[in-house]
């Protein structure tokens with residue numbers, strides 16, 4: 077690159093962190109601006125399932141293919157931060173059992189390795205499973221630590237020259253005619269405000285993407301959709317346990333360190349910073365979760381949490397029907413130059429999202445630099461503090 081372009085990435089969740097890594101690797105001078113701690117948005121409080129894509133294999137082919145592709149790539153590039161423990165889809169009633177062949181066909185079509193295993197074997201691996209389950213299918217699910225996930229990408233970005241500014245909130249986009257040429261930020265630790273110039277600004281603020289885009293008077297079709305999760309104070313499963321049916325409330329139990337987390341529900345919200353946790357959602361998690369693992373009801377609740385997904389689609393859409401895919405937006409199409417947004421997707425697909433938006437950035441700035449993030453092994457998350 078003849079001149080090093082300066083690109084600001086707003087947001088240090090999984091999307092912004094992976095984007096900073098991709099852009100730094102392609103030779104850009106990158107500054108990441110995050111209003112809170114790293115991963116303090118949706119990424120830091122999600123279910124932490126490294127999706128095999130099995131969950132979407134029947135209902136969302138595109139989302140499922142993205143998940144298995146990125147799942148396999150992350151196994152190669154992320155040395156720590158992942159627990160590669162696989163997952164089981166279990167049938168607890170006749171309707172689940174009828175779904176099994178459709179599920180296996182869906183997985184085959186999406187390239188997801190899925191193995192029908194004997195119930196006896198499933199119960200040996202997971203003794204807390206409902207002993208009455210009728211079938212079990214094993215898939216390459218896993219678990220990620222969301223904080224370490226982001227730190228691995230950011231540690232590598234820093235090694236390649238990126239600057240990370242946590243506790244800095246973007247309060248305005250700086251405009252020069254119809255182009256964005258920087259941001260105004262408030263440093264929450266000192267209270268000071270200042271401007272930072274840039275050749276291009278990437279909006280990677282997940283469910284907040286609409287708020288940032290509105291600063292340039294543009295609209296992005298992000299539907300913030302909340303979900304409740306209930307953490308149980310004992311690790312009752314070693315693998316991820318999913319209900320063998322179409323995606324529904326309370327149909328996944330993810331083991332996370334010494335807990336088992338049941339999730340989730342799904343409803344649209346307007347304010348991502350004040351999501352209520354309805355008691356009936358918590359009750360529902362226990363009621364649905366115990367069908368797969370009865371002991372979930374008999375152990376104490378350690379905590380409950382709710383965050384909002386950034387789904388891409390029309391505000392009027394039914395949120396369970398909206399694809400879990402992602403989209404990159406070049407706001408030149410809205411009449412605003414040097415400003416792009418990446419949103420939707422999942423933490424599992426963060427690297428792919430970063431590739432998509434970095435390709436758009438390169439095209440806009442006339443830079444020829446192919447993506448290398450599929451091959452480059454990431455730094456340990458520990459090096460975030462050393463680089």
Ligand SMILES: Cc1cc2nc3c(=O)[nH]c(=O)nc-3n(C[C@H](O)[C@H](O)[C@H](O)COP(=O)(O)OP(=O)(O)OC[C@H]3O[C@@H](n4cnc5c(N)ncnc54)[C@H](O)[C@@H]3O)c2cc1C
Pocket residue numbers: 086087088089090091092109110111112114115116117118119120122123124125126127244245246247280281282283284288301302303304305339340383384385386419420421422423424425
């Ligand atoms: C209930 C639930 C469960 C989920 N479970 C899973 C799962 O098991 N596996 C999976 O792969 N995905 C899961 N997801 C999806 C996943 O959590 C999201 O897709 C992903 O975290 C989005 O990451 P992001 O970086 O785009 O957004 P975020 O993580 O929200 O990051 C955006 C960042 O922007 C920052 N920001 C906002 N405004 C400003 C500003 N003005 N200035 C500076 N910074 C700002 C925020 O603080 C935040 O840190 C789940 C989602 C939900 C809701």
